[in-house]
Every structure is written in structure tokens, then in C-alpha cells.
Amino acid sequence: MSDTTPGAGAVEAAAAPAALPGTEAEPRVRGRALRRMIRQPVTLVCLALLALQIAVALAAPLIAPYDPAQPDVRNKLQGPSADHLLGTDDLGRDTLSRLIHGTRTALLASSESVAVGLVLGVGLGLLVGYRGGWWDRIGMRVADVMQSIPALLLALALVAVLGNGLGNAMLAVGLIFAVSFMRITRAVVLAEREKLYVDAARVLGLRSSGIMLRQVLPNVSPPIIVQASIALGTALLIEATLSFLGVGIDTSQVSWGAMLDASRQHVAEHPLLAILPGAAITLTVLVFNLLGDGLRDASSPRSADTPRRAGPAVELPADPAPKVPADALLRVEGLTVTDAGGAQLVSGVSFHIKRGETFGLVGESGCGKSITASAVLGLLPRGVTVRSGSIRLDGAELGGLTGEELRQVRGRRVGMVFQDPGSALSPVHTVGRQLTDAVRAHSTLSRKEAAERAAELLELVGVPDPRERLKDYPHQFSGGMAQRVVIAGALACDPELLIADEPTTALDVTIQAQVLDLLASLRERLNMSLLIITHDLGVVADSCDRVAVMYAGQIVEERTVADAFAAPRHPYTEALLAAVPHAGTDGEPLPTIPGRVPPAWAWPQGCRFHPRCPYATEECRSGAVAIDADGARCLRAAELDLAGAR
Numbered sequence: 001m002s003d004t005t006p007g008a009g010a011v012e013a014a015a016a017p018a019a020l021p022g023t024e025a026e027p028r029v030r031g032r033a034l035r036r037m038i039r040q041p042v043t044l045v046c047l048a049l050l051a052l053q054i055a056v057a058l059a060a061p062l063i064a065p066y067d068p069a070q071p072d073v074r075n076k077l078q079g080p081s082a083d084h085l086l087g088t089d090d091l092g093r094d095t096l097s098r099l100i101h102g103t104r105t106a107l108l109a110s111s112e113s114v115a116v117g118l119v120l121g122v123g124l125g126l127l128v129g130y131r132g133g134w135w136d137r138i139g140m141r142v143a144d145v146m147q148s149i150p151a152l153l154l155a156l157a158l159v160a161v162l163g164n165g166l167g168n169a170m171l172a173v174g175l176i177f178a179v180s181f182m183r184i185t186r187a188v189v190l191a192e193r194e195k196l197y198v199d200a201a202r203v204l205g206l207r208s209s210g211i212m213l214r215q216v217l218p219n220v221s222p223p224i225i226v227q228a229s230i231a232l233g234t235a236l237l238i239e240a241t242l243s244f245l246g247v248g249i250d251t252s253q254v255s256w257g258a259m260l261d262a263s264r265q266h267v268a269e270h271p272l273l274a275i276l277p278g279a280a281i282t283l284t285v286l287v288f289n290l291l292g293d294g295l296r297d298a299s300s301p302r303s304a305d306t307p308r309r310a311g312p313a314v315e316l317p318a319d320p321a322p323k324v325p326a327d328a329l330l331r332v333e334g335l336t337v338t339d340a341g342g343a344q345l346v347s348g349v350s351f352h353i354k355r356g357e358t359f360g361l362v363g364e365s366g367c368g369k370s371i372t373a374s375a376v377l378g379l380l381p382r383g384v385t386v387r388s389g390s391i392r393l394d395g396a397e398l399g400g401l402t403g404e405e406l407r408q409v410r411g412r413r414v415g416m417v418f419q420d421p422g423s424a425l426s427p428v429h430t431v432g433r434q435l436t437d438a439v440r441a442h443s444t445l446s447r448k449e450a451a452e453r454a455a456e457l458l459e460l461v462g463v464p465d466p467r468e469r470l471k472d473y474p475h476q477f478s479g480g481m482a483q484r485v486v487i488a489g490a491l492a493c494d495p496e497l498l499i500a501d502e503p504t505t506a507l508d509v510t511i512q513a514q515v516l517d518l519l520a521s522l523r524e525r526l527n528m529s530l531l532i533i534t535h536d537l538g539v540v541a542d543s544c545d546r547v548a549v550m551y552a553g554q555i556v557e558e559r560t561v562a563d564a565f566a567a568p569r570h571p572y573t574e575a576l577l578a579a580v581p582h583a584g585t586d587g588e589p590l591p592t593i594p595g596r597v598p599p600a601w602a603w604p605q606g607c608r609f610h611p612r613c614p615y616a617t618e619e620c621r622s623g624a625v626a627i628d629a630d631g632a633r634c635l636r637a638a639e640l641d642l643a644g645a646r
Contacts, residue, residue, distance in 0.1 A: 143179045421479065569630060570637065617635075
């Protein structure tokens with residue numbers, strides 16, 4: 001049985017950490033990461049090149065045609081030949097053999113320094129970030145001191161004290177890398193430790209060490225992977241620089257940097273001596289960096305550009321042309337939105353909003369409500385596109401507008417209120433700065449005039465002492481007041497249409513009522529239209545004139561609020577109404593809808609609600625369903641006697 005409270009699925013997804021080692025989900029996560037990697041040709045090429053370099057490094061004594069340290073002055077500075085494929089250097093040593101053995105030195109130097117940095121830096125970053133307090137203060141002061149010392153200078157100093165040697169040089173580099181890893185890990189952990197899944201782990205009684213290593217660490221891995229790839233390339237460059245200066249490795253080892261040093265006096269007569277090791281260094285650093293980006297994208301549990309497989313082709317019937325009044329401000333007709341894999345997130349959605357009307361869009365999480373609103377504003381995520389349909393604002397088509405043309409629509413004609421004011425406001429700028437920027441983006445007002453307008457907006461939405469509050473930062477506002485600030489920003493340029501996407505989700509019941517009353521009064525005062533996206537039918541009953549119920553990317557019922565609540569015509573609407581608490585449910589369990597909303601790439605054939613519908617027949621499972629003239633997408637709408645709101 002599923003929880004019919006919409007939004008629960010989104011909260012679970014946002015709160016869930018990456019799969020833990022040893023759980024059943026871990027193989028699935030690894031499989032998805034592998035599939036994502038296979039779809040990244042650059043990453044595959046880099047992996048192949050790195051694997052080739054590792055194989056060459058391991059097999060260097062077997063595949064190198066000559067001893068790389070054995071001089072042969074009789075054959076010095078020879079060009080490529082059958083005996084020496086890449087020629088010889090100033091002492092007659094085989095260039096190919098030295099390149100092969102230099103690969104071992106390069107990979108060993110990079111891996112040693114990064115391993116030291118990862119073990120020390122990530123461990124300390126997890127500790128100070130998770131513990132906070134004095135642990136954090138002391139750790140960051142030590143990091144400040146260490147980071148003030150240039151890596152190359154510290155390496156030179158350590159080599160001077162301990163003597164030449166690859167291990168000594170890379171130890172110094174690893175200590176500097178540890179500071180960078182510590183800072184990055186600590187910064188991400190500070191954000192992760194406040195998330196719900198960490199609190200849930202504490203409630204379950206997990207030890208702090210287990211939470212840090214098994215819960216938090218997998219979620220901070222993407223930036224660490226990128227930093228590690230950069231560090232591998234940086235370590236290689238530092239090793240090559242030290243060897244070029246003659247202080248990095250002893251004479252028994254071969255390094256690409258030492259080869260560059262030996263080639264300086266003979267570049268004119270034998271340019272390959274400098275080109276080959278230089279190209280090897282450049283290629284390896286590039287492979288490290290590109291591979292890090294690819295592994296980050298493939299391993300991240302939040303990877304945004306993962307294409308989904310498209311479900312079976314579903315032939316949708318053409319809905320009858322909707323009756324659109326002449327005073328309609330927004331007209332959405334046949335809107336179909338697909339992701340990168342071809343799955344339909346929204347299928348043939350049509351509705352209109354009249355001037356001065358409040359229109360509700362309701363349904364469980366995953367039904368396509370927010371995607372529909374994002375399509376109206378041209379704010380679809382990367383890889384998600386409008387495949388077909390029309391979006392008209394006061395007769396002007398919004399589809400196909402350029403970025404600058406859309407910017408003129410956003411804010412000026414259409415405003416948006418997001419559900420989480422904490423995320424919608426920049427934490428590093430004052431409220432006054434953010435509102436002033438919004439006003440000036442679509443006007444020629446001076447900064448002083450815009451600030452006065454910002455104060456008027458705060459006063460309009462009921463923020464007390466507005467001129468003083470302009471100087472405050474978002475964290476100085478309560479949740480309800482922060483939401484009022486977001487509404488003020490959306491109203492900065494007197495939009496004709498205001499889209500409120502779950503505007504009361506993060507607020508308590510009392511503040512929810514205040515925000516809804518505020519939106520209603522603003523609509524009447526400013527004569528604007530209002531689109532409220534919500535999963536709360538109480539909000540719809542309180543605020544909306546008409547409502548569209550969405551399920552699985554389709555509108556299944558569109559009617560006036562009074563009609564939909566009194567006599568619903570779609571089983572999904574009836575089920576949602578039955579799950580709403582009311583005065584007579586004290587001590588009684590609320591009805592729930594079995595199952596859950598399927599993902600977009602697995603929409604069912606026929607009526608998309610039929611797997612969860614108690615009234616479904618065989619025809620519902622196989623036949624395509626169009627919306628009827630009365631606004632219901634149900635084959636049995638005329639014969640069913642559905643219960644309304646209790």
C-alpha cells in the first residue's frame with residue numbers, strides 16, 4: 001500500500017543516501033554507473049589509454065628493447081631507425097626504452113602522492129566536518145598554515161633534508177594535497193550532515209564512524225573524484241619539474257622530466273628528444289582530468305544526465321479540441337515533454353487559465369505537474385525537451401523562444417514561487433539586494449528607486465518594517481517570512497500570471513493558511529492569474545476556481561473545484577478525495593491507493609491508472625483513452641457513481 005500523500009516520494013528520493021556497501025541496492029547502483037560510463041565515449045577512451053599505460057608500466061622490463069640506463073656513446077643522438085625506433089639521446093640511451101620506464105615512474109609518483117592526500121585529507125575532512133566545533137576550528141587553522149606553503153617549495157625542502165628520491169618528493173606533495181582534500185571534503189560534509197538521511201541514521205543508533213564512512217562518504221565522493229583526478233595530473237607535473245631540476249629522483253630511475261632536462265642542449269639537432277616526453281606528460285595529465293570528470297558523472301547517485309530507456313510505444317488518441325474562452329491568458333495545448341531516452345514525462349496535456357482565475361494542478365509526486373510548469377517557463381532540465389504542443393501566453397507562442405526572449409517573459413509577465421524558500425534565496429546576498437536585482441532586470445529604475453520598490457514589495461506581502469528587513473539575509477527570516485520574500489520577488493515586475501509550485505509544502509499549517517490568504521488577496525488586488533501546483537486537496541478547495549487532476553503525465557480530469565469535489569468523474573480523483581482527512585475520520589485509518597505512480601519509461605498501456613484502479617476492466621487495460629467532453633479521461637465515467645469529498 002502506498003502513502004497517498006503527494007510529495008512523499010520526492011522527499012524519500014532527496015533524503016536517500018547512496019547505496020551502502022553490502023546492501024542489495026549496491027549491485028544495482030554499480031550497474032547503473034557502468035551503463036552511464038559506457039555511454040561516455042571520452043571516458044572509455046581515457047580508461048583505455050590509462051589501462052594501456054598501466055600495462056606498459058607493469059611490463060616495462062619485458063617490453064623495453066634496451067636497458068634505459070645503459071649508455072652507448074657510439075650511437076648517441078641517432079634518429080629513428082630499425083635498431084632504435086625513436087632514436088637515442090646524448091648518451092646513446094634508447095629513447096623508446098626510457099619512455100616506457102618513465103611511464104612507470106610517472107604513474108608511481110602520481111599514485112603515491114594522491115594516495116597520501118586521499119587517506120589523510122578525506123579522513124580529516126570527514127572528522128572535522130562531521131564533528132564541527134573545536135575539531136573544525138583547529139583543523140582549519142592547521143590547513144591554513146599548510147596551504148600557505150607552496151607544494152613545490154615544500155617538496156624541495158623535504159628533498160634537501162631527506163635526500164633525493166621519488167618517495168621523499170611525493171610524500172611532500174601528498175601532504176599538500178591532503179590539505180586540499182580536507183577542505184573539499186569538509187565543505188561537502190558540512191552540507192550533508194544536516195540532511196534527513198543522516199538524522200535517520202542517528203535515530204537508528206549507528207555509530208558516528210559508521211555514519212561518516214558508510215552514509216556520508218558515498219555522497220561526497222563526486223567532488224573528491226574530480227579533485228583526485230586533478231591531483232594526479234598536478235603530481236605528475238610536480239614530479240617532472242623536480243626531475244627537470246635534478247632533485248626529484250635518483251640516477252637509477254628514469255623520468256620524463258629528466259628526459260626533458262637532457263634534451264635542452266640538443267633540441268635543434270634532435271627535436272624528438274623534447275617532443276616525446278613532453279607529449280607523454282601532456283597526454284597523461286589530460287587523461288587524468290577527463291577521466292575524473294567522466295567517473296564523477298557516472299558514479300554520482302544524482303547524475304542528472306542519465307538517459308532512461310523509453311517504454312513501449314504508446315499510441316495516444318487525439319483529445320477533443322478544448323473549449324477555450326476568449327479571455328484565456330494561458331493556453332497549453334497537446335503539450336508532450338520527453339527526456340533524453342525518449343520517455344514521455346508529459347503526454348498531450350491541454351488546459352487554459354483565464355484572466356484573474358486561480359487554477360489548480362493536483363496529483364501525486366511524479367505525475368508531471370512541475371515538469372508542466374517548467375515547460376511553460378522554458379526551465380526544463382538538461383536533456384528534457386518539449387517534443388510537441390503549443391504554449392501561448394495572451395496569444396503569443398512561447399515555444400521556440402530564444403534565451404533573451406524568454407528572459408523578457410520570465411519575471412515581467414510570468415512569475416514563479418518555489419516550494420522551498422531556503423533554496424530559492426541566495427544565502428550570501430541580502431534580501432534587498434536580491435529584490436533590487438529582480439526589479440532592475442526589467443526596468444530602468446536607479447538602484448535607489450529599485451530599493452524603494454523592493455521595500456514596497458515587502459510591505460505588500462506583509463513583511464513588517466520592510467525597509468529595515470531589506471538589510472537582512474535569508475537565514476534571518478522564519479520559513480513563513482522567507483516564503484513571503486520569495487513571493488515579493490515573483491511580483492517584482494507585476495506579472496500577469498503567477499505560478500506557485502507547492503508554495504506551502506515546507507510550512508506549518510498556520511503559516512500555510514497565511515500564505516494562501518496572501519496569494520488570494522494579491523490575485524484580487526493585482527488582477528493576475530494564479531496557477532497553484534499542489535498535492536494538497538485542501539489548498540485546492542480553499543483557493544482554486546478550477547482544477548486539473550494529473551496522473552502519470554496526463555490530465556485525467558479537469559472541472560470546476562465544486563463539481564470535482566462534489567461528483568468526481570475519474571476514479572483517481574475519488575481516491576485522492578477519500579485519502580483527505582476529515583472530521584469523521586478520528587481513530588479510523590485513511591484509505592490509501594495501492595501501488596505507486598510508475599516511472600515515465602514504464603507508463604502502462606491503455607488507461608495509465610488501471611493497475612491501481614478498483615473499477616478497471618479488460619478494455620481499460622488495452623484500449624487507449626481520450627478525455628471526454630466533460631473533462632474526464634475514463635472509459636467508464638458515464639456509468640460509475642463515484643463518491644465525492646466527505
